[in-house]
Amino acid sequence: MTETLTASVDALRECVLDAGARGVALRVVGRGAWLDAGRGARTTESISTRELAGIIEYVPGDLTLTARAGTTLAEIREATAEHNQRLALDPHGTDDGTLGATVATASAGPLAASFGTPRDLTLGVEFVMGTGAVARGGGRVVKNVAGFDLTRLLTGSWGTLGILTEITVRLHARPEADESFAVSLERPGSAESVRRVLRRLPFTPYACEIVNDTFAAFLGIGHGETALLRLGGNAAAVRAQRTAFAELGVPREIDAAVWTRLRQAEPAGAIVFRMSHSASEIARTWTEANAVAVGCAGTLLHASPTRGVVRCIVPSSDGAAGWLRRAFGAPTMTTRIGERLPVDLWPMVSSAPASDPISSGIKRTFDPKSVLNAGILGEVQ
Amino acid sequence: MTLTAAPASKIDQALASRLAAIVGERRVLFRPSELLTYASDGLPSYSKQPGLAVFPGTREEVIAVVRELARLGLPFVPRGAGTGLSGGALADGVVLVGLNRLSRILSIDAENGRAVVEPGVVNVSLSRAVAALGYHYAPDPSSQTACTIGGNVAENAGGPHCLKYGVTTNHVVALTVLLPSGEVVTLGNASGEQEGYDLVGTFVGSEGCFGIALDVTVRLSRNPESVRTLLADFLSIDAAARAVSAIVATGIVPAALEMIDQATIRAVESSIYAAGYPVDAAAALLIELDGATAGLEHDVATVEALCASNGARTVRVARDDAERARLWQGRKKAFGAMGRLASHLVVQDAVVPRTKLPEVLAQIAEIGVRQRVRICNVFHAGDGNLHPNIPYDASDADESARVHLAMREIMTACVNAGGSITGEHGVGLDKLPYMDLIFTPESLATMCALREVFDPDRRSNPGKVVPVHACREWHMAPSARPHREIL
Numbered sequence: 001m002t003e004t005l006t007a008s009v010d011a012l013r014e015c016v017l018d019a020g021a022r023g024v025a026l027r028v029v030g031r032g033a034w035l036d037a038g039r040g041a042r043t044t045e046s047i048s049t050r051e052l053a054g055i056i057e058y059v060p061g062d063l064t065l066t067a068r069a070g071t072t073l074a075e076i077r078e079a080t081a082e083h084n085q086r087l088a089l090d091p092h093g094t095d096d097g098t099l100g101a102t103v104a105t106a107s108a109g110p111l112a113a114s115f116g117t118p119r120d121l122t123l124g125v126e127f128v129m130g131t132g133a134v135a136r137g138g139g140r141v142v143k144n145v146a147g148f149d150l151t152r153l154l155t156g157s158w159g160t161l162g163i164l165t166e167i168t169v170r171l172h173a174r175p176e177a178d179e180s181f182a183v184s185l186e187r188p189g190s191a192e193s194v195r196r197v198l199r200r201l202p203f204t205p206y207a208c209e210i211v212n213d214t215f216a217a218f219l220g221i222g223h224g225e226t227a228l229l230r231l232g233g234n235a236a237a238v239r240a241q242r243t244a245f246a247e248l249g250v251p252r253e254i255d256a257a258v259w260t261r262l263r264q265a266e267p268a269g270a271i272v273f274r275m276s277h278s279a280s281e282i283a284r285t286w287t288e289a290n291a292v293a294v295g296c297a298g299t300l301l302h303a304s305p306t307r308g309v310v311r312c313i314v315p316s317s318d319g320a321a322g323w324l325r326r327a328f329g330a331p332t333m334t335t336r337i338g339e340r341l342p343v344d345l346w347p348m349v350s351s352a353p354a355s356d357p358i359s360s361g362i363k364r365t366f367d368p369k370s371v372l373n374a375g376i377l378g379e380v381q
Numbered sequence: 382m383t384l385t386a387a388p389a390s391k392i393d394q395a396l397a398s399r400l401a402a403i404v405g406e407r408r409v410l411f412r413p414s415e416l417l418t419y420a421s422d423g424l425p426s427y428s429k430q431p432g433l434a435v436f437p438g439t440r441e442e443v444i445a446v447v448r449e450l451a452r453l454g455l456p457f458v459p460r461g462a463g464t465g466l467s468g469g470a471l472a473d474g475v476v477l478v479g480l481n482r483l484s485r486i487l488s489i490d491a492e493n494g495r496a497v498v499e500p501g502v503v504n505v506s507l508s509r510a511v512a513a514l515g516y517h518y519a520p521d522p523s524s525q526t527a528c529t530i531g532g533n534v535a536e537n538a539g540g541p542h543c544l545k546y547g548v549t550t551n552h553v554v555a556l557t558v559l560l561p562s563g564e565v566v567t568l569g570n571a572s573g574e575q576e577g578y579d580l581v582g583t584f585v586g587s588e589g590c591f592g593i594a595l596d597v598t599v600r601l602s603r604n605p606e607s608v609r610t611l612l613a614d615f616l617s618i619d620a621a622a623r624a625v626s627a628i629v630a631t632g633i634v635p636a637a638l639e640m641i642d643q644a645t646i647r648a649v650e651s652s653i654y655a656a657g658y659p660v661d662a663a664a665a666l667l668i669e670l671d672g673a674t675a676g677l678e679h680d681v682a683t684v685e686a687l688c689a690s691n692g693a694r695t696v697r698v699a700r701d702d703a704e705r706a707r708l709w710q711g712r713k714k715a716f717g718a719m720g721r722l723a724s725h726l727v728v729q730d731a732v733v734p735r736t737k738l739p740e741v742l743a744q745i746a747e748i749g750v751r752q753r754v755r756i757c758n759v760f761h762a763g764d765g766n767l768h769p770n771i772p773y774d775a776s777d778a779d780e781s782a783r784v785h786l787a788m789r790e791i792m793t794a795c796v797n798a799g800g801s802i803t804g805e806h807g808v809g810l811d812k813l814p815y816m817d818l819i820f821t822p823e824s825l826a827t828m829c830a831l832r833e834v835f836d837p838d839r840r841s842n843p844g845k846v847v848p849v850h851a852c853r854e855w856h857m858a859p860s861a862r863p864h865r866e867i868l
Contacts, residue, residue: 047629061626061736084632106579119579120551133825136820141732143548143764143804145586146812147820147827147846152550152582161578173632199492202606202673203626234683237676276573280492308493308575335573353577358566361834362578367826375576 001028001044007051009126009165010033015047017132017369025374026158026376030070030101033093034295037340040347042375046089049100052165055079055248057140064123066140067170069100076169085171088115091271092263092311092339100164106156109263110207110230112304121170122155127162130367140168150293159364159373160354171260175232180258181242181251181368185225187208190285194248195305201244203237204306206230209262212293212301219261221254235350265300271324272339273349275332279308285334286310292327296320311339352378392432392476401820403445403540408482410434416861419477422465423524426775427810431458431472436479440499440595442478443483450476455736456840457561459589461501461532464524466728467809469588477807480531486510486653493699494601495571498600500531500594516601519546522805523713532799534594541637541712541807542669544763546602547721548805555598558584558591571598583831587805589842591835603744605671608636608859609681610699610708612663613688618642618746618758620692621664622738625686625762628668629735633680637669638763639712645719645757645770649711652718662694664764667712671741676816698852715759716770722755723772730812731795732804735765743795750785752787754780766804767795793818808846816848824850 004026006012015280019026019115027046053070060083067076073087074095080086082095091097091107099106108117124138136149154162169348185194191210198208207230211219216226227248231241242251266272277285289310293299299311316322321342328336328348338349354377355361360378364371383782397411410416411433420430437443457470460479464717486507490496491514498507504525508517521540522528528538534556539548546552553787570583582592615621621640630634641649646658646665658665666688670680674765685696699705711718719726733741742758745767749756758769769791773784792802792815801816802808818826829852831841839852 017585032500059734059736061630062734063629064734071602075430115549117552119582120547133823133827134821135824137824139801139806139819140799141537141730141801142767143543143732143733143766144801145539145548145805145807146803147808147816148590148831149537149550149583150824150827150831152585153831155579155582157578171631180773185863202603203481237673240675241674263549270579274574278493278495278572280490280571281511286838305454306573308572335570337574337576348578356566356577358568358580358834359578362831365830365834 001046003046003048004052005048009128011323011361012047012163012165013050013128013132013134015286016128016130017332019045020130020132020147020371025372028163028373030085030098031096033097036345038346039223039333039375039376040343042185043078043373049165050098054153055356056166058191060085063171064140064142065171065175066166066170067099068166069098069164072096073102074098080171084174084176087169088117088172089121090263091315093263099167101333103167104157104159110209110259112209113304114204114206115172119155119179121168122167123156124168125151125164126166127154128161130369130371135162138168138341142170151287158376159195160363160377161372164373176234177238178232179238180254181229181231182221183227183229183245183251184222184256185227186249190225191286191303191305195282197245197248198306203241205241206232208305210303210305212290214298215265215300215302218265218300219258221258231261262302263295267315271314271320271341272312273310273333273341274311274339276309277304277334281333288332288334293318296328312360350378354378382805391453396453397433399449399853400446402838403449404435404437404442408436408438419463422463422704423470423472424466424468424728424811425725427468427471429471429473431477432474434477436482438482439485443480443593443595444559444563444565446478446559447559450799451561451563456843458594458842459535461529462503462527464528465532465536466730466806467803467808467811469807469812475843478593481504481529485549489514494603495598495602497596497598498530499596500529502530504528504533506529511601512654515604518552519601519602520552523716530597530599531594533590534585535587535595536807541639541761544761545634545636546636548583552600553585553597554600556581556584556595557595560592561836561838565595587844590638590832590846592841604621608669608671608705609677610705611668611681611684611696612658612665612708613668613693613696614659614665615693616663617666617692618742619739621666622742623665624688624691624693625738626735627691628684629763630663631683632669633683635668635763636667636671639666639667640760640762641667641712641715641759642663642758645715645753646761647834648757649715652721654710654714654718656707658711667708712759719757719770723774725775726770726772727788728768728770728805729791730806731767731792731800733765733767733795733798733800737798738762738765739796741767741798742766744781745791747792748787748794752783754787756782764804813848822851829861
């Protein structure tokens with residue numbers, strides 16, 4: 001696939017107009033970390049924003065940062081850490097990924113339990129539409145209702161409406177204490193008991209994930225179903241928060257590096273998808289996910305009980321895809337969302353999420369010639 | 382496709398009768414004297430009388446009314462309680478669809494912290510209804526005792542506590558929407574993640590231009606275990622603004638961080654809403670910290686120390702709920718207290734980066750002196766969301782002109798500081814002239830085009846949010862033509 005690198009918005013616009021004139025569809029790429037995810041884009045050439053990089057404006061006192069889309073999360077982490085701040089997004093993968101890809105895919109990790117997803121943290125965007133028009137939504141301030149919300153629309157639109165070129169995000173100051181703990185859960189099916197404890201607590205942990213036995217072993221934090229906790233605030237608050245979890249078991253302090261390992265746990269070629277339902281249904285969703293782990297050896301599971309989401313990482317094997325094909329054919333109460341799947345499984349998991357009349361109308365308006373990431377959301381053209 | 386509203390001549394007795402057949406005769410207002418009540422919203426500087434007002438009482442009636450209007454090609458304006466501050470709910474000679482009678486809370490899911498409400502549910506009623514379950518609905522505009530959730534969704538309303546908890550868009554998970562065509566669609570996923578475009582986020586804040594929310598699934602917030610409310614007073618606005626920056630930089634996120642300047646303090650203290658604010662202070666900060674009891678006192682002590690080190694004369698911590706309520710009453714009723722100062726009042730809603738607060742507040746003071754108008758500032762300092770209020774006498778043409786100039790100059794100063802023209806009130810009619818200051822023609826045209834996906838004939842709340850000239854340009858632009866044909 002031919003790849004075009006663009007280092008300016010004008011060049012990007014020209015490239016999009018040229019592709020439209022030639023009737024070519026472009027695969028929109030940041031640093032290309034997810035190109036093997038199997039999503040069925042009908043494209044023949046690609047365009048990368050990785051050279052459209054760099055922080056444009058960072059005023060620590062405003063707790064906002066504006067960067068070009070190709071800026072890596074690592075660069076943002078380093079710049080903000082100098083001022084004891086951070087972008088509270090920990091999407092799965094490494095910090096070599098770009099801000100543009102994170103926002104375009106609305107990717108979020110465990111911190112979403114407390115800080116929200118890119119839809120909550122993105123304040124403004126600039127983007128090049130399929131028509132070649134360059135538009136902006138939102139702005140650089142933390143509160144803004146001027147005009148229709150193009151920022152929310154573009155966030156999570158997978159590059160199908162516009163190529164993000166510049167993004168402003170909300171930052172958070174790092175707390176006095178930010179500590180991580182593991183609690184071994186005595187009984188299987190403890191997802192529900194963790195949710196019940198969380199519901200009663202007078203605070204929200206920065207993150208709380210439940211991992212299955214295989215994942216606990218992979219992370220080196222013991223065996224059996226385990227709750228991973230990330231607690232933040234002032235020292236007195238964190239002490240009290242730790243105590244509050246005692247009824248689940250004894251919290252053991254662990255190295256914060258566990259969160260990085262969790263984010264990067266996918267073996268090459270793994271099949272990755274999420275299942276979600278209401279938080280109160282987490283026991284059922286967790287049971288359904290555990291059936292996957294029984295059917296496919298080596299499956300890593302982690303659940304965000306407050307969000308009702310379970311993420312399944314299934315190592316590649318001859319049997320796994322076939323087992324999942326059968327499982328996905330069975331009825332389920334949960335919503336399944338694909339992250340990385342064999343091509344033939346995509347339609348079974350994420351069946352055309354942007355094919356309703358309004359989404360189709362928006363796609364036709366923003367990208368009438370279907371130049372951008374055609375088909376990646378199963379949209380009908 | 383029409384660019385202008387359908388002729389008002391279509392609003393006649395026959396239409397009134399047809400709508401009365403749906404909602405009952407008492408629920409259709411057609412005589413000018415009856416419609417006068419609906420000529421303004423919370424911003425008294427605008428007056429636009431609707432041609433007819435209709436007040437459906439059920440979801441089915443709303444659908445039937447909108448389908449009838451669609452059949453006739455008539456524009457309409459959805460309206461909640463009419464407390465908005467941007468002229469957004471004004472119907473200029475067109476049909477006004479009042480949704481305040483749809484006031485049922487349809488369901489409450491305590492396990493998941495969700496509620497499904499009709500659009501006419503009053504904001505504070507929802508918090509009251511879920512209080513016994515340990516929840517509240519976090520967005521709390523100052524008009525919360527009257528404004529409706531439907532109106533909050535339309536405007537993406539905020540409020541003092543949005544600093545910590547987020548604005549309306551952060552609290553809406555799903556919507557059932559009646560498109561202007563009369564079609565009903567479901568947006569979002571009430572139980573589970575949503576893939577695809579964020580149509581809920583796109584609809585929230587669309588100011589009634591994308592259709593009518595028939596029901597809204599909202600996220601409820603747990604009541605905090607403890608709350609501490611502080612009042613710190615300063616001898617200069619600059620010092621108060623510095624204290625704001627210092628607090629935010631610590632990582633402590635106050636539930637609310639409000640600034641009240643001397644002019645506002647004096648207006649409040651001479652009104653029935655007197656809250657005990659020191660009248661000789663240049664500015665006061667009303668700071669609320671909430672959350673788990675453990676660790677909260679530590680944060681209170683940190684905030685007290687930061688106020689003191691930035692020049693606070695006194696820092697008072699409310700001893701009990703009664704004192705806390707009194708401190709908040711002064712803030713929440715400040716707008717009402719200013720009503721005593723003059724017959725009319727305008728309020729601006731600009732946002733600036735927090736670090737620009739001292740500089741912009743100095744410019745606002747200078748503009749007030751130069752234009753000889755009295756500016757009262759009471760605002761969400763933690764977000765940089767300014768609310769300069771100017772009381773004036775609208776019958777004095779010279780003063781009105783100066784007020785208008787001052788407002789424009791304030792807005793320009795905020796935009797030049799890298800800010801936005803509205804933080805929570807919406808564009809409506811009032812901010813329409815300023816949209817060109819912050820958005821390029823291409824961005825405005827994109828917004829027009831997005832609106833047309835929901836409302837191809839632009840019949841729902843016509844003439845609001847995006848200046849008409851931007852939409853005309855969209856239609857004339859050669860690059861826009863091919864896909865219009867597809868649509």
